[in-house]
Amino acid sequence: MRTMKRAVLALTFGALSLVGAVFSYDKELAKRFNAMFSQMTPEVLKQRPCQITTQQLLQMIQRGEDFVILDVRTPAEMAVVGPTWKNTLRIPMHELFKEENLNKLPKDKKIVVVCHTGDRAAAVVTALRALGFDKAFQFRGGVAELAKEVGRAATDYVK
Structure with a gap:
């Protein structure tokens, strides 16, 4: 049972990491776009x-x-x-x-x-x-x- 919980936790952590990678973005590029578009009030x-x-x-x-x-x-x-x-x-x-x-x-x-x-x-x-x-x-x-x-x-x- 304990092994199964560890496997589920590992799988959950892996899935969350994958989801985080899918929804991540290039923060430096976003800063450059912000500098450009923030002027367009x-x-x-x-x-x-x-x-x-x-x-x-x-x-x-x-x-x-x-x-x-x-x-x-x-x-x-x-x-x-x-x-x-x-x-x-x-x-x-x-x-x-x-x-x-x-x-x-x-x-x-x-x-x-x-x-x-x-x-x-x-x-x-x-x-x-x-x-x-x-x-x-x-x-x-x-x-x-x-x-x-x-x-x-x-x-x-x-x-």
């Missing part, structure tokens, strides 16, 4: 300080502002359609955080991050800002929104 998100709309982008072009468009879409997406602004960098999201690619990004100019719909751009901007690229902005709506708006109003902004 409801007050900050309400102001949308990290976003640029199509209208704002077209006004920046019209005013002759010096900025960079960073296209983070896949090479296949870039091959179909994309921004042709003179200061466009095309670095897919899956390659962006390599040291040689981060070194291509300016720290002294606005960086407008573009993807297809704006979702990947939001993630990239969060990471870039955490790395110190304080002038990184998500292009809200992505290339899809840009194509719609440019089709309607480009002649009002770009001559």
